Amino acid sequence: MTEARWRTAITDHVAHEPYLRGYRLVDLIGRYSFAEVAYLTLKGELPTPAAARMMDAMFVAVVDHGVAVPSVVADRMVISGGNPLHVGVAAGVLTFGEAHGGAIETAARILQATAAQEGDVAALARTRVAQARANKERLAGFGHRYYKERDPRTARMFEIAREVNFYGRHCALAEAMAAELKAQTGRALVLNVDGAIAAIISDMGFDWRLGKGFFIIGRVVGLVAHGFEEITRERPFRRLGAQDTAYDGPPPRALPDAEV
Numbered sequence: 001m002t003e004a005r006w007r008t009a010i011t012d013h014v015a016h017e018p019y020l021r022g023y024r025l026v027d028l029i030g031r032y033s034f035a036e037v038a039y040l041t042l043k044g045e046l047p048t049p050a051a052a053r054m055m056d057a058m059f060v061a062v063v064d065h066g067v068a069v070p071s072v073v074a075d076r077m078v079i080s081g082g083n084p085l086h087v088g089v090a091a092g093v094l095t096f097g098e099a100h101g102g103a104i105e106t107a108a109r110i111l112q113a114t115a116a117q118e119g120d121v122a123a124l125a126r127t128r129v130a131q132a133r134a135n136k137e138r139l140a141g142f143g144h145r146y147y148k149e150r151d152p153r154t155a156r157m158f159e160i161a162r163e164v165n166f167y168g169r170h171c172a173l174a175e176a177m178a179a180e181l182k183a184q185t186g187r188a189l190v191l192n193v194d195g196a197i198a199a200i201i202s203d204m205g206f207d208w209r210l211g212k213g214f215f216i217i218g219r220v221v222g223l224v225a226h227g228f229e230e231i232t233r234e235r236p237f238r239r240l241g242a243q244d245t246a247y248d249g250p251p252p253r254a255l256p257d258a259e260v
């Protein structure tokens with residue numbers, strides 16, 4: 001028998017029935033929430049009630065954040081060009097990079113590598129922030145264009161993390177790094193929603209490479225709603241206004257071979 005080339009431990013079909021991580025999908029429907037089944041799909045096991053509450057809180061925290069962010073602008077612009085919903089949503093997802101949503105991955109990698117070292121979190125934070133400053137590195141998970149004192153989503157998620165015992169070494173380290181950034185740079189670079197999710201998923205035992213997935217799963221809801229709103233409420237072909245654009249190239253000039 002030839003070896004199967006597409007192996008998976010996620011879903012199987014047995015007797016014409018789908019099974020997710022070994023559980024009959026039909027039995028999950030109506031008994032487990034979306035957040036619980038997302039945990040099962042990503043981690044392979046059903047969550048404890050505490051893990052289910054934490055998952056749900058993280059998805060809600062990132063569901064949408066206004067019309068002005070890169071993913072929603074891309075989503076609505078692409079639809080405005082005459083494309084259907086899924087194309088706009090896909091364009092929105094493609095904007096998720098280091099500055100927008102994608103910071104979860106890098107932040108979780110940094111937190112997991114730093115927390116794995118010996119020492120108390122305050123000392124580890126001091127060293128890691130000093131290293132970032134020496135290398136002119138923007139520390140993923142810190143800073144926000146809009147929130148300058150505190151990111152309210154971080155505060156609420158950490159409250160829940162404390163309640164359900166997922167506030168561990170990684171969360172404490174993330175908060176210590178925010179305090180160190182302020183002490184060493186004089187700037188309030190708040191622990192943003194990406195940094196908070198990075199810390200919480202690290203305390204929940206998730207691999208840092210799954211980080212962006214948490215943002216994608218939650219934010220796709222907002223992207224679908226924005227795409228639908230664009231289709232149903234706006235005229236096609238949006239363009240930027242004169243106040244948004246400026247030309248700063250050469251003034252009108254003659255071609256070199258033009259007659260004098």
Ligand SMILES: CC(C)(COP(=O)(O)OP(=O)(O)OC[C@H]1O[C@@H](n2cnc3c(N)ncnc32)[C@H](O)[C@@H]1OP(=O)(O)O)[C@@H](O)C(=O)NCCC(=O)NCCS
Pocket residue numbers: 098099100101103137138139140141142143144145146187189192193194195
């Ligand atoms: C989110 C972000 C783009 C917001 O930026 P902003 O508040 O508009 O700040 P600016 O990009 O104008 O930078 C202002 C200064 O703060 C510094 N700074 C901003 N975020 C920083 C960070 N995370 N670590 C270190 N320095 C940072 C910049 O280097 C800059 O310093 P300079 O003036 O000496 O050049 C920025 O903080 C960032 O890149 N953070 C890391 C990525 C991240 O977590 N993204 C998720 C956002 S939810």
